[in-house]
Amino acid sequence: MQALTNIIDSRVECVDDAEAAIRQFAGEAGFEESDQYFIGLAAREIIINAMKHGNRFDRNKKVGISLKSDGVTFAIEVNDEGDGFKLGDVPNPKLAENLERRSGRGLTMALAIMDEFAVQKGHPTGTRVLLAKRLPASGK
């Protein structure tokens, strides 16, 4: 089991380093470069959402990122200090009436890239988003 935890400020400038660490961790877990690229993108979108919609870029609020790999599954957990959201409340950007919207595609990208996606209430507050992807050797 490999694990890594990181807590970052709610600033866009912090996302690049966080994404780079996730890509590196994904590589060490066994993903090839193309998968690292897309896993990094999925994580980036969820981290930005946590900063923007969860913490509203409040510099006093943090985003927690935990990575785990057990040799079968690679898991990313992103925690914010916001009020939470329901997946069903997020408009589907792929519907014809939403194609011209400028925002709301990050979740769709993460859902398309990762094998598992869940939104939970954080403890004691906030929101926890769980992302997971099976490692190639485990019969994807």
Next chain:
Amino acid sequence: MPFEFVQSELDPGIFILSLSGTMTMGNQLSHFERTVEELVKKQQNKIIFDMSQITYLDSSSIGILVGCNSIIGGSGGSLRLACVTDRVGKILKMTGLDGFLPCDPSREAAVQALTAGH
């Protein structure tokens, strides 16, 4: 690699913005969109974005592309994306935009499409 773009007139009345680098939130995106708005104000609204050197695209950048498409289309013009890489094409597909934002395999094909009024 930071996001950059270079503007030029490819054929008479057809303008190209050659994009390069990593296209992400807060990374010159507003400046890019303002440049497109300025072109459109001058009725220079047949525009190609050459995407061949874009290595990365996040959802904020996709929002900018969609916004530019609306601005250009709203003025009676057309936007074409040329030379989209496989990875960027995959991102457009996963967001349902692969059929919405017109893509061409080359600059020449994009010019042909604009010349034909598409």
